[in-house]
Amino acid sequence: MELSKDLFRKLEDNEKNSEFIAVQSRTYLQDAWIRFRRNKLALAGLVFITIMILGAIFVPILSRYTYEGQDIANRHALPSAAHWFGTDKFGRDIFVRIFYGARISLSIGFLAAFINLCIGIVYGGISGFVGGRVDLFMMRVVDILYSVPEMLYVILIMVVLGSNMTSILIGICISSWVGMARLVRTQVLSLKQQEFSLAAQVMGASNTRILFKHLIVNSIGPIIVSVTMMVPSAIFTEAFLSMVGIGISIPMSSWGTMANEARELYQNYPIEIIWPIACICLTMLSLNFIGDGLGDSLDPNKK
């Protein structure tokens, strides 16, 4: 094709548009959400967890059964229109107990993760940011805490404080914030040498401002992923404790206590043990998928 010269003309200065950005502006979270949506497994996990949370809130309120109400005539009933998941050995409705248990299991999971997050960010942030001897001392404390098995803390605290939700929470948090503190420390250590952090220093920003506004904000990706992974591990610890009989005490239900109760008769009534175990498995799986998906979508390098 012949291109003649008069097809072209020189642009005037005011016609040049070299500074114009055509792409729509998106925030970090919008970007992350777009990438997260592409991961179908993570999305399925998110849907399942949302259903569990809504169920945990509304099922015990709306149902005509309570978690402790017994229907002696209807013990070990199979799933029916009256009892959707059947009843247990005391004739209690399993459907309500599962979602009442979800309240306890999920709130332990999320609360533990939240407490870990707060302690970990402050402790790890200070340790990494101040550095030097302070860092050395703070990290040795962490090492000492880490060297004692988590279960030992939990069991000892349960013995002293009795078996209730608070003591389980304290037991789980006392050792597992350590992982978060280490993660935050490494992030802060590498980010504080970046030029934007030096720039904030040159501007005269206070240490608190640099730490929270520049360093923590930029390590939010790995932090969120780690929090998502902490939730299932706390749920698992609680289920384990209840399963071996030192967790949530009856007649309250958690998935662990339900599995423990059904275990005695599982050869005769296997369906009763399947419900709590399925819930534990699916919840842990969903949270792990979500964590995985977030790991991919929050990492700007994987764009």
Added chain:
Amino acid sequence: MSENKLLAVNQLQVYFDITPSMFAKKAIVKAVDGVSFEIGKGETFGLVGESGCGKTTLGKAIVRIYNPTSGNIIFDGVDIANKKNKDLKSYRKQVQMVFQDPYASLNPRMTVGEIIKEPMEIHNLYTPAERNQKVQELLEIVGLKPDHIRRYPNEFSGGQRQRIGIARTLALDPDFVVCDEPVSALDVSIQAQIINLLEKIQRDTGVSYLFIAHDISMVKHISHRIGVMYLGKLVECGESEDLYRNPLHPYTKALLSSVPIPDPDIAKSKKRIILEGELPSPINLPSGCRFRTRCPYATERCGESEPPLTQVGTRDVSCFLYEK
């Protein structure tokens, strides 16, 4: 020059202790080892030298990212070399820095508006409405569009990001800006844009620059005076045109002969000085003159004592060749 002096650096030393453990042999990097110079109001002082000679360390010590080991940094009559960080607030308002890497120097989680506003927030300047207006003015000065204010740094090119960085340093109307290789990460055509912008800002506001770079021809273009650094020491210092035409120190000569010349005929006729050997380690410095291991004129005397910085005409040179 002395009557409108803004900054005087006097025998500044910045050492880093890199001893690996308590029991290992002591290892100290003398990154900056006794550097003195002065910068006047509205003046640009260029600092050149090869990689690892301590020029960036010197710049970072002046803005007090690094703490000087000894020496003075006298800014507007006040020595800030040993002040505690919390006493530096007014200094931090007057002195800013433009960083080398425009991809790392802007917080990726903040919008352009937030980035430029931040220094004003830290120093409690202006009302929120005035701040927004100031951001618009600054964006216009550096040649960006007003609607860029809500965008994130990753949406901009390297040159645009560097201009955002410059707008941020200007937010506090500083008297002195340390430019640490502000163009070395950029494309050549963009380099000129940024240099012209810096020059225009200087004409309009009378700000002083410490311009750090390794490209001596660029430094000559923007600077009034140039200092040449080698292994933590200033080896030569003088008016930029004069130093560029007639270098005295053997190292400056070698540095200048390495500048590529666009005309191949002239380039052929020019003799290039090629330095032998490697740059010595700053942990284990040679005795006497630091340059003697690579200097074509080195004599026995150079190994015995260190040549002081002496005045030759309008120039300061540290070499025994020019001793009276």
